[in-house]
Amino acid sequence: MLPARTKELAAVLEKAMRASSGLKTLRASASASPFQALVHDYYLPIFAWAESQYDCLNPPAATTKTCLVLGLSCVQGGGKTTMTSYLELLFKATGKNCAVLSIDDVYYTRDGQRRVAEAHPGNPLLEFRGNPGTHDVDLLLDIIAQAKQGADVVVPRYDKSAFEGRGDRAPQDAWQHHTGPLDVLVIEGWCLGFEASNLPLYVSQLHAARVYLHRRRRSHRHLGPVNEALKDFDRIYAELAAMLVIQVPDAHCVYTWREEAEADMRTQGKPGMTSAQVADFVDRFMPAYDAYLQRFYAAMNTSRDGRGLAQKPRLVARIDRQRTCVAVQTYAGGVVTPTGSS
DSSP, X not given: OOOHHXXXXXXXXXXXXXXXXXXXXXXXXXXXXXXXXXXXXXXHHHHHHHHHHHHHHSOTTOSSOOOEEEEEEOOTTSSHHHHHHHHXXXXXXXXXXEEEEEGGGGBOOHHHHXXXXXXXXXXXXXXXXXSTTSBOHHHHHHHXXXXXXXXXXXXOOEETTTTTTTOEEOOGXXXXXXXXXXXXXXXXXXXXXXXXXXXXXXXXXXXHHTOSOGGGHHHHTTHHHHHHHHHHHHXXXXXXXXXXXEEOSOTTHHHHHHHHHHHHHHHTTSOOOOHHHHHHHHHTTHHHHHHHHHHHHHHHTOOSOOSGGGGXXXXXXXXXXXXXXXXXXXXXXXXXXXXXXX
């Protein structure tokens, strides 16, 4: 028999899921009710782990509260937006003040992005927003500092439709205001957790293994500034208390999932990219995925004492190409730990 608290949280989740399109983005099991499987095999265990990270920072004897800054990494289309919305919902249902920040929200302004492109002429990876090097890391760190200080937090918003899709930061009156103090700040992003590497070595290994598409070969030589920008991401990682990773089989899933989303848009009569446009769009991200994704997964799944993010508590949820959750594993600073449940 399920504890009363678990039943209450499950009811909160099921109500939200029935009112949203979340089931289109991830399936937990084909053998059970889709709602029950997602709730009890995926979202609630992950929330229980996240809640335990908050409790570790805020033991009963603590006289002041500490904001949990939780990182979430997942490729585009893997369900990170759905996950963060449900984490926020569940934290609020348990009396916690929670906010979510996407690294997409801290892209440079249009003028700032134009300066990035001008500083790297001919580099397709920095011509438009998206890759490391196009984010305002200082702005993100300011938001984290506000959260940790117990102050009110204002989360910027980015208007991807501005300037015919080139995008621009939304006016401040469109930003989201959170009254402090925050208990939890979730920061999510497709490249969150990627770390600068010995780039020439990794690119040569990629070419030798032929794990890239031919049309992307030319873009790998432009990764230098992206790799340099990732060094600045270390300042973000230093502020994270724990890391949640939704791991996919490989980055090529992004092509399929993005095409599915755009096909749904076209079916509904809404503007959507063609298959060729989807391929061109995703191609801009693939060199970074090629160079960093599997290395990131390896670091997050090590049971040995690691460095950087591998020293932090983390949960890795593995999903397959159908976005079915197939395994959940937790680690405490390099040590494998059992996954709990609410």
